Amino acid sequence: MSKRIGICSTTFARFDMASAAIKQIKKQVTGVKYIERYVPGVKDLPVAAKKLIEEENCDIVMAFGMPGGEKIDKLCAHEASTGLIQAQLMTNTHILEVFVHEDEGKDEKDLKELAYNRATQHADNLVKMLFKPEAMKKEAGTGVREGRENKGPL
Template sequence: MDRIGVVDTMFARVDMGSIAERRLAGMEGFGARFKVVRRTVPGFKDLAVAARQLIERENCEVVIACGMPGGAELDQVCAHEAAQGIMLAQVLTGKHILEVFVHAQEEPDPARLTELCRHRVGSHALNAYWLLYAPEELRKRAGQGIRQGGPDAGPLPGA
């Protein structure tokens, strides 16, 4: 049975890991095709090692790494460093780790920020499922300007 990893943080102001778990639980084949393995770490700089451990120790085929950087400039620098670590973990393991960051300054209204989290995390959970079981769904959407968490940009004219 395949395993999909979900790692989230205590620092986030929304329970992003539970959003991913609920979205995956609604997928066809849940329980028969795959199991969700979840870990929670203190902050987003801890995501890369936890994701790598889920792949190497728990045999996860793909990992969804969720974090919520704060709005300060220092938080943005740290988010960039965390993203670099996640990319390195992908290269070292040869497995996809979908980085799902929702930056606090993306939406000043708390209710809308929560909704942004739900949409972005849920969309990436679907992407993780498609990577494993329906890669043709991703291919159908190539070049369409599809965004996770905001309005789609759409394709360029004549593209």
């Protein structure tokens, strides 16, 4: 049976991270079924991800969102993140949270590059987690970071 990857993203995001991630995964593995769901904002992601796991039998889910830079947006992102963690614990299934906050970018070009990098690098993580777990072990303690320069080991 082929692996099923759930993809949930928001219409509020200003960059299509889901498509970038799917293209990145397709470069590395074949025979995967993608089940996509789209919701208005980040607080809608936890239930979408949980439904992808429970109703669509996804083996893993990626949840994409782009919270704004205001204080209320950060609170909403935190609530969404907490919900995603709870959904993982309730289903014993990984949900890779791929959030890019609007205030992380120096300008729109930098924000777009960050969103692309974070999406594709988390897609690489998904491939490792699902198909090459030994690769994740090799990276343990190396300071790998998604979206920006790696921090490196101590």
